[in-house]
Amino acid sequence: MMPGTKYQYSGGGYVVAEQLVLDSQHEPFAKYMHDSVLAPLGMSNSTFQQPLPKALWNRAAVATDANGKAYPGKWNVYPEQTAAGLWTTPTDLAKFMMGMQNALDGKAGAILSASTAREMLTPVKDHYGLGFAVHGTSFGHDGANAGFQDAMIMHRDGQGVAIMTDSDNGGQLAGELLNAIAAVYGWSEIGPKQKALYAVSPRTFARLTGTYDLDGQTFRVYQRGAALYTNSALGPPDRLYPEGPDTFFILDQDIDFRFRTASSGKVDAVLLMPFNGIAKKIKIKTHG
Numbered sequence: 001m002m003p004g005t006k007y008q009y010s011g012g013g014y015v016v017a018e019q020l021v022l023d024s025q026h027e028p029f030a031k032y033m034h035d036s037v038l039a040p041l042g043m044s045n046s047t048f049q050q051p052l053p054k055a056l057w058n059r060a061a062v063a064t065d066a067n068g069k070a071y072p073g074k075w076n077v078y079p080e081q082t083a084a085g086l087w088t089t090p091t092d093l094a095k096f097m098m099g100m101q102n103a104l105d106g107k108a109g110a111i112l113s114a115s116t117a118r119e120m121l122t123p124v125k126d127h128y129g130l131g132f133a134v135h136g137t138s139f140g141h142d143g144a145n146a147g148f149q150d151a152m153i154m155h156r157d158g159q160g161v162a163i164m165t166d167s168d169n170g171g172q173l174a175g176e177l178l179n180a181i182a183a184v185y186g187w188s189e190i191g192p193k194q195k196a197l198y199a200v201s202p203r204t205f206a207r208l209t210g211t212y213d214l215d216g217q218t219f220r221v222y223q224r225g226a227a228l229y230t231n232s233a234l235g236p237p238d239r240l241y242p243e244g245p246d247t248f249f250i251l252d253q254d255i256d257f258r259f260r261t262a263s264s265g266k267v268d269a270v271l272l273m274p275f276n277g278i279a280k281k282i283k284i285k286t287h288g
Helices: 011-025 029-038 054-059 090-104 114-120 170-185 202-207
Strands: 133-135 138-145 148-155 160-165 210-214 217-224 227-231 238-242 247-249 256-261 267-273 277-282
Touching (some): 090 114, 202 227
Antiparallel strands (some): 138 148, 210 277
């Protein structure tokens, strides 16, 4: 695939960046990040150390699944320090975002140059720059490890918010809080969008149901009574609300599901917008 032709989230790409740091700096990644990023920004309650040092265990939240059950060992240990290894707090995340804003404004003492900050915050494809989602005059990033879900947004007027939860359901709460905050502060590009429901007969849902695969990650679309739902390995089911005969949306994220009909007349894929991700319908083999 040619670079720049399609958006694809890649945590693995940051593992490559981690290796570049190790090869060039010849010191542990956690130490390099502490000395070059965390300490200069005043992020005194953050570390990339994995496993988390035992002295910090009593300060760490316990990761819980969608049913409120704690994960074994209280949390996962991730070898991918760049992609999943940061332990932090909402206050420290806010300091990080303010540091990005200071760099963008060219302020003295910023850890990045203004030109680098502008490059990072310039959308390349589907609202993403280099590491950040960019929406109009706001930038930020959501985060999710097993048992933790978070959101952070920085508005170019200097206002922002960092929300952290210790649950696989936490993204829904974070989304509602973010919508409420955006409404109060007038962040029009972030707040809830108005949708018009389309009248569709539940009898037509059967052709949409099935298992779909998006780059190795599967999710199910299924019917329960007169409603259509989707779910993945993590998190509770999301109800799909019809916006058109083949277009549906969910309430807790800005994602549209556009079902594609093949020449055979059968639904063979669903397009996930605004990411342009194509999830293909697959058959699940059963044994017995």
